[in-house]
Amino acid sequence: MPFLGGSLAFERFDVSGFDAPQFIDEHIEILDSHRAGQTQTSSTENIHVGFLGGSHLFDPDFDISKNVINDALHCGVRIDTNQIPAAIRNAWLQMELAALAKDNSSGVPTKAQRKEAKEAVEQRCDVEAATGKYRKMQQFPILWDQRNSMLYFGGSTGTASGHCADLLERTFEIELRHVSAGTIAMQWGRDNKKLAEVEDLVPACFVPNHHHGDIAWTSEHSQAPDFLGNEFLLWLWWTLENETDTFELPDESEVAVMLNKTLTLECPAGESGKEVISAEAPTRLPEAMQAVRCGKLPRKTGMTVVRDGQQFDLVLQAETFAISGAKIHVDEDIEFGVEDRIDAIRTLSETIDLMFHVFCARRVSSAWSKDLGEIVNWLGASDQQDQKSAA
Template identity: 30%
Template sequence: MSFHSGRATFCRFSVSGDAPATADETAISILSEFAFEAQSIGVPQEIEVGFVTGEHVFDTQFTYGKNGFGPALLFALRIDTHKVPSDIKQAYKCMHEQSVAAGKENSLGFLSKAEKREATELTNRQLQEELAAGKYRKSKMVPILWDLQRKELLCGAVGNAIIEQLHKIMRDSFNVELDQLTSGGIARQILSAKGETRDFEDIRPSAFTAPPAGASENHEDAAGVQDITIPPVPWATASIDMKDFLGNEFLLWLWWILEEHEGSVEIDAPGTQRKDSIGILFDKSLNMDCAWEVGGKQTLTGDGPTRLVEAADALVTGKWPRKAGMIVADEASSEQWELTFQSDMMILSSIKLPDPDEAQSPRDVIEARILSCRRIAEIFTGMYAKFLSVRMDPNAWATRREAISKWIASRKRK
C-alpha cells in the first residue's frame, strides 16, 4: 500500500520538535544521512533500519524531485530483519549432534556434555555464516508522507514493531517526537484548538441499548462492581488512549446519519468560512464487537452490510461498529474515495484514490495522490469535529443519543 501508486493505507501521527518547515535541501540531506545501509561485514544486527526514497526498497538517492513536494516530504522507512526460524535452528542442531555421534566409536547415540557443546558450537557457527551471507534477510518498505504544514505524519503501515522503529529513527534523524493520533488523541487536538477540553477527561462511553445478558456477571474490575449500564468498551481500555471509544461512537453516529439523514454531513472547510457537504455510504464490510465484552464479535461482508438483519440484531444486543468499508464523496469537487475505516484507531486502509485525470507527468500523478490523501484525512477530521460538537454538549448529546437508541430499537427483528 503506497502513496506512489495503488491503494493507500495510513495511520496518523502528530509531530513536535525541530521539524523542517518545508521540504528543502536540509530535509533532503537528513534523509540521505540516515539512508538505509546494510551491514557488510560480520553478522548483522537482528533489525536494520534506514530511510529509502520510496520508489523501491534499494533506492537511497534522495532528491527534491523524488521526495520534495512543497509542504510535504515523501519517503519510506526500510526495515530489514535477520532471524533464523526456530525449526531451522532445531534441524541444524539435530544434524550436528548426529554428525558428532556418527564420528564416535561404539556409540550408542548418547552424547557427553562436551560433545553436545561441540554440536552447539558447530550449529552456531553455521547459523552465523548464513546470517552474514544474508540468507535470512527479510526487507519491508513502509511508505511515509510527512505533511510539514500540518505537522502531521502519515505512516503507510501499522503494528507496534514498525511504529517503535519509526519513533526511534525520526527522533535520531530529525529530532522530532511522534504521537499516534487515535480517535482519543484527535479529539483532544480538535477540542484543544477550540479551548473546550475542560470536561473531556470526564466523558464516559454512551449506552445506546440496555446491557446484554451476562453483563452483570463480567462487568467488574479492581475498583469493584461497576455500573453495568455504562459499557466498558474493552478494546478502548486496552488501547493507546482510553478515550478511543469516541471513534466507535463516531462510526455509529455516521451509520445513523446514513440511514436517518441520507448520509450527508456538512463540515467546516479549514481556514475558510465555507461549508463542505460530504456524502457517506457503508459498503463491502462491517466489523462489530460487544461493548460489554459478553456478546463476541461479528463480521459481515457483501453489498450494504449495514442493511442486513444480522447488523440490526448486533446493534440491539450491544455490539458497536469498529471497522467498516465506506465510500466517501466530496460533493463540491465530485471526488470519491473507497476505503476501510477502523474507527477507534482512526486508520484509513485500502484507500482507492480518485483518478488524477489532469496529470501530465508521473510527478503530477504523485502530487495529486498526496493532495488526495491529505484531503481524505481532512474530511474525516472534519466529520469527527462535527460529531464532537454534539458529543461534548450534554444537552445536545442527550437528545442525539436518545434518537440513536430509538433508531436501534426500531431495527429490532419483529
C-alpha cells in the same frame, strides 16, 4: 510508492519540533546519510533501518526535486532483519537433543545436555545468519506533510512503525505522536475549550444490559478515549439511516457519506467474538443489526465520501483512524498529477477528521442524550420488527 499512485493505506503521526519553514537540501542530505543498505545485517540480534529514495526496495538516490513534492517529503523506509525462523531453530534444537540423548538409558536428555544443545543451536544460528540466507527486507512508504505537520506512514502501527518513528526522531530531532480517535478528540477539545468534557467521557450504553466498562481492545498504556471512534461509526450509521447522508462540516463545507463494502463488529467485553460482513450495503443486512443489538460495536467500515466534488472510497478503522484501501476518484478529463494527489490525501485526511469533529461536538453537548435515546430506540425498534417477521 502508494502515496504517489494506486490505492492508499496509512496511519498518521503528528510531527512536532520541526522548525524549518520548508524542506531544503540539508534534509535531503540527512536522508542520504542514513540510507538503507549501508550496514549489512549479519547478526541475528541486529535490525537495520534506513531511508530509501522511494521508487523501489533498492533505491539509494535522493534529490530535492524527486523527494520534495508540494510541501511534502516523500521517501521510503527499509527495515532489514536477519532472524532465523522459530520453526527452524526448534528443529535444530530437537535434532541436537536427540543426538546427545541417544546413549542415555532413559532416552531423555540431561540438564547439562539441554544446555549444550541450546548453545550449539545459538552457534549454528550465528553461522547461518552470517551467510545472509535468512536476511529479510521490508519497505514502507512515508509522506511527511510539512504544511500540516503530519506524517503518513504506509503501514500499520506496531514494530515497523516504531522503527520508522525512531529513525525519523533521531535523524531529524523531532517528536512523533500517533494519531487515533482519542487524540483527535482531545485536540478538538483543546481547540474548542472542551477538553475537560472530553476527558470526562465514558463509553455509552447503546443496548440495555450491555454496559461497557473496560473495552477489550483498548490499550492500557493510552489515556486517550479511543472508544469514541467506535461510537462515531455507530452514530454515523444511525444518522445515515434515519437523518441525512449529507453533513455540514465545521469549515462550512458539506460532505456526503455512504457506508459500503465491509463492516467489522466486535464485542467490547471480549465475550461474543467478532463478525465481519462483506456486502454492497452491509449496514442494511439483518445480521449487522443483530450484532449491534447483541452489544457489538463497529470497529471497521468501508465508506464513500464526497466533498467539494472530490470522491474517495476507503475503509476506516475506528480506534486508530487508520485508512486502508483508499481510492481517489479522478475525472478522466482533468489532468491529475502527483501534486494534486498529495492535495487529495490532505483533503481525505481533513474530511475524515472534520466528520469526527461533528460527532465530538454532539458527544459533549446536551444534544447527545437525545441522540443516544434515539439510537437505543432505533435498535429496539429493529429488534421488534425482526421478532414480528419471525412470528
